[in-house]
Amino acid sequence: xxxxxxxxxxxxxxxxxxxxxxxxxxxxxxxxxxxxxxxxxxxxxxxxxxxxxxxxxxxxxxxxxxxxxxxxxxxxxxxxxxxxxxxxxxxxxxxxxxxxxxxxxxxxxxxxxxxxxxxxxxxxxxxxxxxxxxxxxxxxxxxxxxxxxxxxxxxxxxxxxxxxxxxxxxxxxxxxxxxxxxxxxxxxxxxxxxxxxxxxxxxxxxxxxxxxxxxxxxxxxxxxxxxxxxxxxxxxxxxxxxxxxxxxxxxxxxxxxxxxxxxxxxxxxxxxxxxxxxxxxxxxxxxxxxxxxxxxxxxxxxxxxxxxxxxxxxxxxxxxxxxxxxxxxxxxxxxxxxxxxxxxxxxxxxxxxxxxxxxxxxxxxxxxxxxxxxxxxxxxxxxxxxxxxxxxxxxxxxxxxxxxxxxxxxxxxxxxxxxxxxxxxxxxxxxxxxxxxxxxxxxxxxxxxxxxxxxxxxxxxxxxxxxxxxxxxxxxxxxxxxxxxxxxxxx
Amino acid sequence: xxxxxxxxxxxxxxxxxxxxxxxxxxxxxxxxxxxxxxxxxxxxxxxxxxxxxxxxxxxxxxxxxxxxxxxxxxxxxxxxxxxxxxxxxxxxxxxxxxxxxxxxxxxxxxxxxxxxxxxxxxxxxxxxxxxxxxxxxxxxxxxxxxxxxxxxxxxxxxxxxxxxxxxxxxxxxxxxxxxxxxxxxxxxxxxxxxxxxxxxxxxxxxxxxxxxxxxxxxxxxxxxxxxxxxxxxxxxxxxxxxxxxxxxxxxxxxxxxxxxxxxxxxxxxxxxxxxxxxxxxxxxxxxxxxxxxxxxxxxxxx
Numbered sequence: 001x002x003x004x005x006x007x008x009x010x011x012x013x014x015x016x017x018x019x020x021x022x023x024x025x026x027x028x029x030x031x032x033x034x035x036x037x038x039x040x041x042x043x044x045x046x047x048x049x050x051x052x053x054x055x056x057x058x059x060x061x062x063x064x065x066x067x068x069x070x071x072x073x074x075x076x077x078x079x080x081x082x083x084x085x086x087x088x089x090x091x092x093x094x095x096x097x098x099x100x101x102x103x104x105x106x107x108x109x110x111x112x113x114x115x116x117x118x119x120x121x122x123x124x125x126x127x128x129x130x131x132x133x134x135x136x137x138x139x140x141x142x143x144x145x146x147x148x149x150x151x152x153x154x155x156x157x158x159x160x161x162x163x164x165x166x167x168x169x170x171x172x173x174x175x176x177x178x179x180x181x182x183x184x185x186x187x188x189x190x191x192x193x194x195x196x197x198x199x200x201x202x203x204x205x206x207x208x209x210x211x212x213x214x215x216x217x218x219x220x221x222x223x224x225x226x227x228x229x230x231x232x233x234x235x236x237x238x239x240x241x242x243x244x245x246x247x248x249x250x251x252x253x254x255x256x257x258x259x260x261x262x263x264x265x266x267x268x269x270x271x272x273x274x275x276x277x278x279x280x281x282x283x284x285x286x287x288x289x290x291x292x293x294x295x296x297x298x299x300x301x302x303x304x305x306x307x308x309x310x311x312x313x314x315x316x317x318x319x320x321x322x323x324x325x326x327x328x329x330x331x332x333x334x335x336x337x338x339x340x341x342x343x344x345x346x347x348x349x350x351x352x353x354x355x356x357x358x359x360x361x362x363x364x365x366x367x368x369x370x371x372x373x374x375x376x377x378x379x380x381x382x383x384x385x386x387x388x389x390x391x392x393x394x395x396x397x398x399x400x401x402x403x404x405x406x407x408x409x410x411x412x413x414x415x416x417x418x419x420x421x422x423x424x425x426x427x428x429x430x431x432x433x434x435x436x437x438x439x440x441x442x443x444x445x446x447x448x449x450x451x452x453x454x455x456x457x458x459x460x461x462x463x464x465x466x467x468x469x470x471x472x473x474x475x476x477x478x479x480x481x482x483x484x485x486x487x488x489x490x491x
Numbered sequence: 492x493x494x495x496x497x498x499x500x501x502x503x504x505x506x507x508x509x510x511x512x513x514x515x516x517x518x519x520x521x522x523x524x525x526x527x528x529x530x531x532x533x534x535x536x537x538x539x540x541x542x543x544x545x546x547x548x549x550x551x552x553x554x555x556x557x558x559x560x561x562x563x564x565x566x567x568x569x570x571x572x573x574x575x576x577x578x579x580x581x582x583x584x585x586x587x588x589x590x591x592x593x594x595x596x597x598x599x600x601x602x603x604x605x606x607x608x609x610x611x612x613x614x615x616x617x618x619x620x621x622x623x624x625x626x627x628x629x630x631x632x633x634x635x636x637x638x639x640x641x642x643x644x645x646x647x648x649x650x651x652x653x654x655x656x657x658x659x660x661x662x663x664x665x666x667x668x669x670x671x672x673x674x675x676x677x678x679x680x681x682x683x684x685x686x687x688x689x690x691x692x693x694x695x696x697x698x699x700x701x702x703x704x705x706x707x708x709x710x711x712x713x714x715x716x717x718x719x720x721x722x723x724x725x726x727x728x729x730x731x732x733x734x735x736x737x738x739x740x741x742x743x744x745x746x747x748x749x750x751x752x753x754x755x756x757x758x759x760x761x762x763x764x765x766x767x768x769x770x771x772x773x774x775x776x777x778x779x780x781x782x783x784x785x786x787x788x789x790x791x792x793x
Contacts, residue, residue: 106758113542140541284648291632447541458739465651467742476744479563483755486538486764487545 067124067374070096073115073131075108078314079365082184082400086392089381109137116146119372129373130382133181135171135363135442136450142172142180143447148369149178155380156182160388163406167440172366181366182387184396185310186405188433188440189243191356192316193304194347195425201227201303207427211354217272220357224281227303236295236302237285238273238464239457244306245269246453247360252446259491260452260481270460270470277464286461293319298346308362309403309433312353317423322346339422349422353429361440403433410434451484526773533766538759546763554767563744564752564768571748574657574732575725578664583717586669590676591702607677611670618667622734625663629655656741663731668724672717679710715787719780726776729754 070090074080080098090096101108115128133141141147150156161169161179165186172181191214195205201223202213214220224234235241249263276282283302285292295302296319307316318324325341342348367387369379385392393404397413401421404410413419414431421427446452459477462468468476478490533554537546558564589610593603600606613621629635629649636646649655683706691701707714729750732740738754740747749772756765 113539116542144542146542290630294632462743465742467651467653472743480755483761484758485540486759486761487540 066091066094066377067127067129068094069125070094070375070378071099071125071127071129072096073099073101073112073128074365075101075103075132075134078310079132079184079367082386082396083382085399086396087382087385089378089385091378094375094378103134109140116370119146119370124374127372127374128370129375130379131368131370132365133368134365134450135187135445136453137447138172138181138366139445139447139449141368142174146371147180148371148373149180150182150369150383151179154369154376154383156383156388160384163388163390163408165405165407165437165440167361167442168364168366168405171442171445172368181368182383183364183366183405184387184393185364186403186410186437186440187308187310187361187364188403188436189247189306189308189356189360189362190353190429190433191304192307192312192351192353192424194300194302195350195352196347197227197232197301197303198352201230201232205352205425207352207354207432210352211356214354214357217357223303224276224279228279228281231301233283233295233302234281234304235276236283236292236300236305237287237289238277238282238461239287240282240306241272242269242287242453242457243308243362244356244358244360245272247362248358249444252444253452254446254448254488257489258487259489260478261491262456266456270463273460273464284465286457296320298322306356306362307353308364309401309429310363310365312351312421312423312429313401316351317342317348320347320351320423343422349425351424352427353424353432355432355436359436359439361442397430401429403430403437407434407438410437448481448485448488452481455480455484529766529769532762533770535763535766537763538761540759550763554763555771558764558767558771564749566744567747567749567752570657570744570746571726571728574660574664574746574748575722575728577657578661578668579721579725582665582669582672582721583714586672586676589669589673590680591706593673594677594680595698597698607670607674610673613666614668614671616667618663618730619734621663621667622731625659626735626737629659650736651742653742653745656736656746660732660735660746663735664728667731668721672721675713675717676710679713680706683709711787715784718787719783722779722783723776726750726772726779 072079072083077098077100080100083096099111101111103109112128112131115122119127131141148154150161151158161182164182168183168186169179172183173179193205193210198205198210202210204210213223220234227234245265245268246263249265251261251263253261253263255261273282277284283291283295285295294300296305296316298320305311305316321342323341323345325338367383369376369383373379387393387405390406390409393406394409394413396402397404397409398419401423410430411434414428414434416428419428419430421429456477459480460473462476463470463473482488482490532547534549534551535547536550536553537544537548539545592598593600593607627633631646631648631650635649640646647655649659687705687709688701691705696704727750728748732746732748733751733754736746738751740751749768753765753768753772756768
């Protein structure tokens with residue numbers, strides 16, 4: 001019996017020792033080099049969130065040598081899809097790594113911030129090379145030393161970027177006048193309406209006639225009433241019209257003394273939404289929730305949605321289909337298979353777009369080069385091709401209906417009679433937006449936009465629901481805002 | 492003389508210290524040092540604005556004053572207490588009932604081990620996953636609402652009504668923990684000496700009197716343990732309401748618990764305020780545990 005006990009005790013001790021040993025054995029310097037020049041290591045389609053375990057490049061090679069891993073960070077696969085379909089200049093020995101963290105609960109920015117703050121001490125292959133930012137928080141990164149000047153540091157020329165819409169450059173220009181990012185899209189806002197519902201309510205689905213009926217807020221209200229009488233809702237939820245008001249404000253969210261300022265236009269949004277909610281003109285949904293998504297689909301009874309240009313191909317299209325697109329089929333990857341999978345599917349083709357009661361813009365994604373990147377040349381190539389090349393950008397628009405960042409390319413398509421969007425029932429929506437894209441004014445943005453925009457929508461949801469009164473909702477908004485940004489003050 | 496010193500009694504006491512060492516080193520590194528540094532940093536103003544760090548600058552008791560007087564802390568404390576007590580009372584009552592039934596020789600329930608396994612199972616599910624499940628089930632377009640509509644009633648928004656929101660969190664807490672409590676109390680009841688129960692029976696005590704005067708006092712230590720651990724768990728309630736309300740804290744923040752509020756401060760890495768709140772919670776938990784312990788166990792000394 002004691003012999004057995006001794007063997008057993010010995011086994012247990014050995015097992016414990018081995019668990020410690022396993023923790024130590026990761027960094028084996030004798031590991032053979034994973035990538036070699038003969039390896040056709042082009043774009044990596046698999047989403048691998050872990051950095052490549054490559055050993056560092058040979059220190060004897062001069063510093064100009066490009067890094068072997070291109071790390072791109074984002075919060076969704078919008079850019080990834082475009083990159084894989086349209087960018088062909090990745091050198092054979094470079095591996096592209098996409099790290100995607102969803103932006104819910106601020107997870108993307110938290111992860112990005114941590115990685116950027118430790119950029120200096122990270123291994124070359126782990127350093128972030130390129131990352132995406134949204135309009136709402138672009139200023140935070142633009143004004144920090146973590147983004148590179150695209151002209152002086154990355155190497156783009158003024159000629160390269162001359163074809164872009166100027167507002168896309170203004171928004172990412174820091175306080176010293178340096179441009180810190182670039183985008184492939186411009187995002188004029190529009191109102192997407194259900195053609196079938198418009199025919200029922202207004203008697204027509206022709207975009208010009210619908211626009212006439214919705215051209216001012218007063219007329220918008222009238223149509224809402226008519227839609228209600230026929231049993232439809234004008235809007236899906238509380239946040240749908242938010243951007244129409246918030247992007248036409250006359251002052252930024254935060255003034256020079258760090259006071260939170262609620263602009264008159266935001267006030268107008270609160271009043272309109274409360275009015276609509278009380279009269280039952282909306283379904284009480286919040287942006288991005290399940291009910292909101294299903295309202296855009298075949299079961300929905302909503303007249304229309306306020307959307308920006310990226311919303312059409314990226315969000316509305318997916319929500320409008322009855323059967324989801326098969327894996328791997330996208331407008332960018334395989335236009336023919338895409339056509340087959342979408343025609344007659346759900347309410348594909350039942351949407352049309354008009355400018356709506358007020359001009360506005362909504363969001364957009366920018367590419368920023370991270371300070372400390374070891375792939376400057378590749379980054380420059382990517383930026384040049386994906387955001388400056390008129391041919392590439394025009395192809396992107398033809399395939400995806402996204403409104404791309406090249407004045408000439410867009411105006412060409414606008415004048416082109418043959419360009420029509422199958423999803424929008426044959427409408428040439430680019431023609432509608434070339435004018436409004438030129439007039440976008442982003443001068444009232446602040447680094448606090450994201451938290452404050454989300455905060456006010458969340459806080460006033462209770463007010464629209466009838467759960468709290470106006471003053472309590474306002475209090476809740478200030479409380480949440482100051483929790484998120486402790487350096488702000490309530491007026 | 493020499494013989495006394497030579498008579499070595501083999502002392503194994505040093506091995507005791509050696510075996511305690513791993514626990515203490517882990518405790519010091521992972522619990523004691525963070526605890527001390529949290530208390531230390533709670534006296535500093537320290538948060539991030541965008542990518543720039545503000546602080547740490549010493550501000551003394553400012554953080555504590557802000558937390559206690561300028562925020563809605565009493566509201567969140569009340570939320571936490573209310574949701575906890577609403578879940579705890581049914582939990583303890585039903586657990587006592589089930590424990591007595593399962594251990595009763597008179598009733599002799601068939602398949603009792605099957606039942607015991609099943610009621611314990613919810614405790615094994617990760618609380619976050621459980622919460623996510625309820626979130627999907629009770630959402631405005633979820634299965635439960637569909638059933639309600641098909642029965643002819645109007646769609647009820649569980650998430651947006653104060654009662655529905657809190658009620659579901661209470662239900663989740665109850666389901667998660669009543670199995671655990673039942674097993675514990677059963678262990679306590681089975682430990683009661685049979686002779687005492689026989690004596691009570693001979694004296695003519697019915698089942699209710701036996702329960703009230705014999706069983707309950709005998710399992711008092713177990714009940715104290717359950718109360719204290721449940722209370723500590725209640726103060727720290729976080730994952731269930733956070734996932735269920737998507738971080739919002741329910742309509743008008745009526746389901747926001749203390750730790751959810753703490754989590755909000757970590758959004759901007761506000762270590763100053765978060766530290767102050769943590770210290771306050773630590774003190775509150777310690778006081779409550781002490782009070783409960785003293786009140787319910789001092790009678791044992793008699």
